Amino acid sequence: MARPFVLKRSLSLGVLCASLWATGLQVAMVQPAAAQIVKGLPDFTELVEQVGPSVVNIRTLEKAATREAQGNEPDAEMQEFFRRFFGVPMPIPNNPNAPRQQRRGQSEEAQPRGVGSGFILSTDGFVMTNAHVVDGADQVMVTLPDKREFKARIVGLDKRTDVAVVKIDATGLPAVKIGDVNRLKVGEWVMAIGSPFGLDNTVTAGIVSAKQRDTGDYLSFIQTDVAINPGNSGGPLINMRGEVVGINSQIYSRSGGFMGISFAIPIDEAVRVSEQLRATGKVQRGRLGVQIDQVNKEVAESLGLSKTQGALVRGVEQGSPAEKAGIEPGDIILKFEGKTIEKSTDLPRMVGNTKPGTRSAIQVWRRGSTKEMHITVGEFEADKPVKKAAAEEKPQASNVAKVLGLTVGELTDTQKKELKLRGGVRVDAVAEPAARAGIQEGDVILALANIETPNVQSLEALTAKLDRSKPVSLLIRRGEWAQYTVIRPVR
Known part of the structure; x- marks a missing residue:
């Protein structure tokens, strides 16, 4: 009885081998391909x-x-x-x-x-x-x-x-x-x-x-x-x-x-x-004379940009190539010499590798649309020291403090002359959320939501109309620099 049992197993094995024979080519083709992935050190x-x-x-x-x-x-x-x-x-x-x-x-x-x-x-x-x-x-x-x-x-x-x-x-x-x-x-x-x-x-x-x-x-x-x-x-x-x-x-x-x-x-x-x-x-390096930052979701949303790309211009140095070319704080530089700026760190590398004196094409995002510009690249130099605007009047509590975390006051005629400004609002004290946005005592507010603020009254009026559920852009002057930041109002 043992012999038929052995024969049965042999037949079963033969059937199995026959069934595999039909797919044998596929197996033979797959195994070598897998073996090629594994290489020696x-x-x-x-x-x-x-x-x-x-x-x-x-x-x-x-x-x-x-x-x-x-x-x-x-x-x-x-x-x-x-x-x-x-x-x-x-x-x-x-x-x-x-x-x-x-x-x-x-x-x-x-x-x-x-x-x-x-x-x-x-x-x-x-x-x-x-x-x-x-x-x-x-x-x-x-x-x-x-x-x-x-x-x-x-x-x-x-x-x-x-x-x-x-x-x-x-x-x-x-x-x-x-x-x-x-x-x-x-x-x-x-x-x-x-x-x-x-x-x-x-x-x-x-x-x-x-x-x-x-x-x-x-x-x-x-x-x-x-x-x-x-x-x-x-x-x-x-x-x-x-x-x-x-x-x-x-x-x-x-x-x-x-x-x-x-x-x-x-x-x-x-x-x-x-x-x-x-x-x-x-080594000679090109420079534009701008302070830049990354474009995050809040910045893109506040400026109507669909993608988080480019370099956000937070500040423009006076007398710099950027100022002469018309670049403004709040602009987002999207392209330099036709090359897309995916992240903010791309810009200084592109500009740094450009020979000073070169006239370069630049594309910026401003107030909801792109703008083509040309700029003559300057030569890199040390940053200029920043002077803080003096505060001479007593801080003025206002609705601006409740919504933006800012205590503000009017600029004196002396300060306007010193800073070469026609108007603006002086920051006398900072609390949240302004502090989180990087605003400092002594800064001068030039615009809120892309609208100029020549005095405290205009700033108060704009603040009252803000949609507190969305971040808002703020243009400030700090020493010799105009800078751009985004602040999220207190709800």
Whole structure:
């Protein structure tokens, strides 16, 4: 009886095999496709051999008072740690046993200041690194992987992008290949070579975690999970084709050490800066003379804009290119030179990369419609100090205080003359919701809901007519700037 049972199982198995035979082609086609998705881990050995000779160690020195006890002097790695993560040099105590005149620094010599990394841009000795690595150094020493050491000259540095170029007297050097950042994809393998804590030619690897990560005004960074530590600064971020796609510059850390989030300067931006540094030793940037902010849902709603995009103009500097072109506080800049501004941080980058003196097309959203304008881009300069308008009259309690949280008063003739205004309402005290909107004592209210407010009476009348369920625009004058803000009235 056992034999038929076995035969029955065999027949059943045969039927099953026959039934699968009909779909066998489909199974055979699906399995290899799935197998192609799973790949082995990358081998970085060839990349290290290819790019490693182009990565250098950078040591910086500065003149400091000679100290009798070397044990009191911190090593270069610790100095770099303090400078990179606390923003200040590491304090170095005097040796209490040293002679008084020696402690005062009568004799000086070069002392270790910090360590970093860099990479060779050209065969004739131009080296790229971070600005913070060489900024303030009296001497810069570059050591090649073959152990040759050179005293470098700082060609130029740009603190805003944290890019620097130094030059060594050497030829026939192995230069890196520059990659295309636009081809870089999130999830792609990348590698870093540098000198963390002074350990030369250290290789770490990971993937691209994100692109276009906003952490600064003039740059959007490449985010990776490549291990970056003090001393890696200025070293290259390399793709699997052996091309440099970024400069390792920053990390996010609560402890001062690597925590899985690193940031690299995109190489296209760095090269653009380096070309100016090599040509003139400095970087020229365009400017408009506006204070900008993000366009959020409330701002878009208050100004009748259907999408939350563009850069909101909160203030216009007097005499600036923006004022001359007719840009006003409350405008939303939608396009610059035909390029759409998706978020406010796009604007300073576009303008900053524009040569000063260029006449550029600009599109703004104003009072419910778009407006095409032209502006002559100025050259970037330090912001002018803001002076606060003086308050000379007693605060006046009013309905404005109940609805907007503002105690206001009339401008005196002296104040109008000083501020070059025909009218306006002085802010004498601030409470919620005005404080939340950033309004300060001493500001001058010029318009509410896009209607001018030459005096307190006009402001009172406009406030009484407000729809308290919606945010409202407010134009103010602060020192030499006219600024725009949005306030949500008290219901």
